[in-house]
Amino acid sequence: MVVTSERRGALAAGLTAVILALLGTPSAALAAALAAARVEPIIDMHVHALSADDQGPPPLAMCTPMDPMPTWDAGGKHQESFLEPFKHPACADPIWSPMTDEEVMTRTLAIMNRRNIIGVVSGRFALVKTWRAAAPERVLPSLMPDFPVRPGLSAELADAKKKGLITVLGELGPQYEGISPDDPKLEGLWAAAEANDIPVAVHVGPGPPGVAYMPGSGYRARLSNPLLLEDVLVRHPRLRVNVMHAGYPMLDATLALLYAHPQVYLDTGVIIYTQSRPEFYRYLKTLVEAGFGKRIMFGSDQMVWPETIERAIAVIDEAPFLSPEQKRDILYNNAARFLRLDAATQARHRAMGAP
Ligand SMILES: [Zn+2]
Secondary structure, eight states: OOOOHHHHHHHHHHHHHHHHHHTTOOHHHHHHHHHHHSOOOEEEEEEEEOOTTTTSSSOOEEOSSOOSOOOOOSOSOHHHHHHHHHHSOSSSSOEEOOSSHHHHHHHHHHHHHHTTEEEEEEEOHHHHHHHHHHOTTTEEEEEOOOSSOOTTHHHHHHHHHHTTOOSEEEEEOGGGGTOOTTSGGGHHHHHHHHHTTOOEEEEOSOOSTTGGGSTTOOOOGGGGOGGGGHHHHHHOTTOOEEEEGGGTTOHHHHHHHHHHOTTOEEEOTTHHHHSOHHHHHHHHHHHIIIIITTSEEOOOOBSSOTTHHHHHHHHHHTOTTOOHHHHHIIIIIHHHHHTTOOHHHHHHHHHTTOO
């Protein structure tokens, strides 16, 4: 493992504790110092295992935040304009995407190791399998079923769950197909997830700006309304749902959904780094002040820009309106409850951050 400055700090704290113990300081002090040096676990509910060219030919730049948002003059070829801000970023400190699939994985896993992150990782089966083999303790596999839903899906999910191949079903993106979550075409999917007690993670909200004009895209912004999930929830009361991207920017509808349906959780998703801090904080603060701090989960939506994970963690760490307990809830505790991780698993996650 690479010894980073943060790790070095942790090691130094641990060493100081040992020296103090040798000098005769009570062992309680040693225990406290070692605990302080431990890296607390984080659950990232929204990681993608993608190929380097999945978002377009690499390298591509990601600005955090995307400010100003892209401008299109409605002329010329849209596809080229669409990639323009990712080729010639407007920000001073963009994250440049890796050139190979291998590097997307190794750069992401290096951050997950350093920050003691356990990630719900979704993608094509083969890629998720590769990531899992590289970091079995850190990768919780999340799979996306083929669409339209096959009749045998429930049995397939049962088998995958038994083999430990699936923790979450997602990221489900019917919005990109122009399909509302309450469309009858998706009924088999919700029923299969509920029957197998597998949580679902549903894309609700922003896609890449302009994605509605990409060939084959059915994306419609109006399907960002999280209340479109309401009939699904009522029909499937045992279904666990993660509303990804926190239903942004539909704040009122998100508040209404959370209030009426106490089983619904959110992840922060891509808005944690694409929106400016004032805008993201306005959204998050309202959700927390409305009493939903126990149902917001950290999700970085890392795609092909591994370092977005650490920039996203900083957004939570530095939120001036969150208490240390609220930050821990968002970064770990809420997701642990949503995923129903047992005490032994949570203890293992804490131990994984030992210096
Ligand atoms: Zn995503």
